[in-house]
Amino acid sequence: MTVSSGPTAIDVEDALYTFVDSYDRAYEAAAANQQLSVAQICVLIRLDQRRGMSSLATELGCDASNITQIVARLESRGLVIRQPDPADGRARLIARTPEGDAVSTRFDSAFDFAREAKNRLSTEERDQLIVLLRKALGG
Amino acid sequence: MTVSSGPTAIDVEDALYTFVDSYDRAYEAAAANQQLSVAQICVLIRLDQRRGMSSLATELGCDASNITQIVARLESRGLVIRQPDPADGRARLIARTPEGDAVSTRFDSAFDFAREAKNRLSTEERDQLIVLLRKALGG
């Protein structure tokens, strides 16, 4: 009876935790790199097309009043603007300003974690990883 | 010239984002299930052995004053206690109460995301996933 020295020496759950934690820390660091919080970046990068607040709240899984505040801070920094929705007098369309576009682009450059992870794998390994992650997620 | 219909039809970066996002949401939901924030759970589950505040701050990558407040809230809910450190008059040792142990255990039950992910994979697939995640992380 011997103890395995292969990959099973550590648990999948540990490996997942380590990876997720690293991902999250890198994401937060990249946001901080642009002097933005994760919440602010999450809104900003979802504005490739202008859109309403409620769809943002739904997609991000938070209350609409939360989006109001985050957008207000982004607007006060000149990264987004609120426009009236010609099709619905109640709604506002949020759009990135040119400066908001620039910050969003710089964030994409700064967040290199996923790109680097990808680059460390061969084409076959990438396919394997996608299959395994999808299977692990179920549904 | 045909378009691939295999796993490469989606990107590794997308798969990683989806997985991490699902993991994070499940973690937060499990914490909320115990009426605790993620920050509070992060402290609570690291108290299997009693320990000082500064080591918690270092491990969690935050300021000591932050730990002071989180511990104060956990203490006010009866989940941890602050004890004097017999070996260092400046330090306090934080320990879980029996109720804190119970909440920590219930959190472990509630957070079934990683366990479920593991259970969807065969032994060989688990080994593959560990290898790929470690390689993707580099170093």
Added chain:
DNA sequence: TATTGTTATACTCTATAACTATA
């Protein structure tokens, strides 16, 4: 009536700075 968004409020997370007590 239902929906979109805002405002007021309250609690939590978080860091910085200043502080006390001890090493």
Added chain:
DNA sequence: TATAGTTATAGAGTATAACAATA
């Protein structure tokens, strides 16, 4: 002097409730 922890403070994230305007 350096370290462990606290307190005060301020900005940000978050939800709930009440609200105005519009559909």
